[in-house]
Amino acid sequence: MAVADVPSAPPGCELHVWPSGGLRSIYHGWLHGGIVDGAVKGRDGYPEVPADPVDTAQQLAMIRAAALQDVFTRTDYAVVIHDTPQSTVTIRQNPARLTASTSTCYAELIFEDVFFQQDVVNGGSLKTLIRFRDFGASDRFTKQFGTWAKTPLLAFPPKEPARNAEALAEIRAAFRSNIFEFAGALRANETAGGKKKK
Incomplete structure (x- = not known):
């Protein structure tokens, strides 16, 4: 189900937005690593999330x-x-609108992946892959921009249960931060003439 959050906006322009399916993870250590979702699935030897x-x-x-x-x-x-x-298959292989909207001013913002990434060199971070597709009045997107936004994490994952609330607040703040980081990257891309596409 979709909800129009700005019903009073002028007719003709719509920005459709989708969240991702939830947090994924990847961890790189000295002796092991690289197993996708090892932490979020509770695999032995991975940080508890x-x-x-x-x-x-x-x-x-x-x-x-x-x-x-x-x-x-x-x-x-x-x-x-x-x-x-x-x-992911739909996002990457379907150039058409993801809705039945016939708006003559139409765009899509898609949160494709959200990853907790941790390694022994750089520490932890939240990475969010976000994609913006601009259609205008067309049935297929005429411009597309996608990139990773990244925010460092210091308290997540929590070292002990008593710090769960602090860790959860940090990773959720990082998600919000990534929205603004992506918006800045999109504006810079549009100013540069939309040369970077993914």
Whole structure:
């Protein structure tokens, strides 16, 4: 189900937004590493991670609180937030609109992946792969920009249960920070003429 968060916006412009399916992880140590989701699945030898620290529901709450039409300098767009994540295959292989909207001013913002990354050299960080697709009045996107946004983590994962609340607050703040980092990268790309595409 989708909810139009800015129903009073002028007709014709829509920004459709999808969250990701939840936190994934990758860890690199001296003696082992590289197993995707080792931490979030509780594999032996991987850092212990609280269950669902940035799940779809949490993402939706933070996306709604971010005032995306202002963050992405598209104040005339009605923001339509969808509850169900899109599959990676659909995102990467389908150039058409992901909705049945016939808006003549249409764009999509897709949170594709959210990763907790930790290694012995650089420490921990939250990485979010976000993709923006601009269609205008077309049925297929005419411009696409996607990149990773990254925020360092110091308290996550928690060293002890008593620090769970601090760790969860940090990783959720990192998710919000990544939204703004991506918005800045998108603006820079658009200013440069949209040369970088992924």
